[in-house]
Amino acid sequence: MLFSVLVEVSLREGVADPQGATIERSLPHLGFDGVRGVRVGKSIRFDVEAADEGSARTEVDDLCRRFLTNPVIEDATVTVTVAEAAAR
């Protein structure tokens, strides 16, 4: 089966995020006074062929740990969905 994967990479809690901090500091100038906790990350999308959702997730978790994130400073949130039948 083909699965669509979304990996959202974010800095781990406690790791300083200079991009998020800069965005947050600039928001009051635009009149957005109530925004806080801005964190900047990146999203990576791809498809993966696997027997079932469990094995797709196992493979993606391994891929995240070994390549897509640096576990010293980053975490990943993985979303796996069945790709549309039309994609086959």
Add this chain to the structure above:
Amino acid sequence: MAPRVGVVQFPGSNCELDVVEAVRLLGGDAEILWHGDATVAGVDAVVVPGGFAHGDYLRPGAIARFSAVMGAVSEFAAAGGAVVGICNGFQVLTEAGLLPGALQKNRGLKFLCTTVELRVESVESVLTSEAVHGAVLRVPINHFEGNYTCSPETLAELQDQDQVVLRYVQNPNGSVDDIAGITNAGRNVVGLMPHPERASSALLGSEDGLPLLRSLLATAGAPA
């Protein structure tokens, strides 16, 4: 015989010839090690130079660490060989797990291209053995992601084991504990953000990088 220093070249490296030039200036032999070759070609020391290996895509060093040459560099380091990562090379060595911690975007989000002062904090490493403890060296930095970070446990270990070899006199990038360069537990692998090869001649504004590179050559020349 002059010690042979291998300088790794990835697609996107841009300081490898500066390192080669500085090594030769000090009487060493230098040669380029191509990233696609799974060997360090019998050299006495390896330098992973600065630049933007593989475009720094994903993260600096994230792709370079899988290069064929890096397996050989890891084996060389595990056998006690001297390995130094400069700037992007430091990032590659952390990604490869040869050094602890990680380098993230500078505090202030500015690409920094300037000369900074470094204090030699330990002379027990392959890059500082010929330097003077406490000496202040003027060496250029040239990076966007040089903000050294690590877990509190790792930091405590680095401090306890005297593995911080260079600190910024004035922290330019937000690095934890003013760290500019560290060594591994075996003291044969060193990573630093500043560029000693760019401080190798009075014509370049400073010769303060020479004691560091001389240390590497002295280590490389000594029988293991």
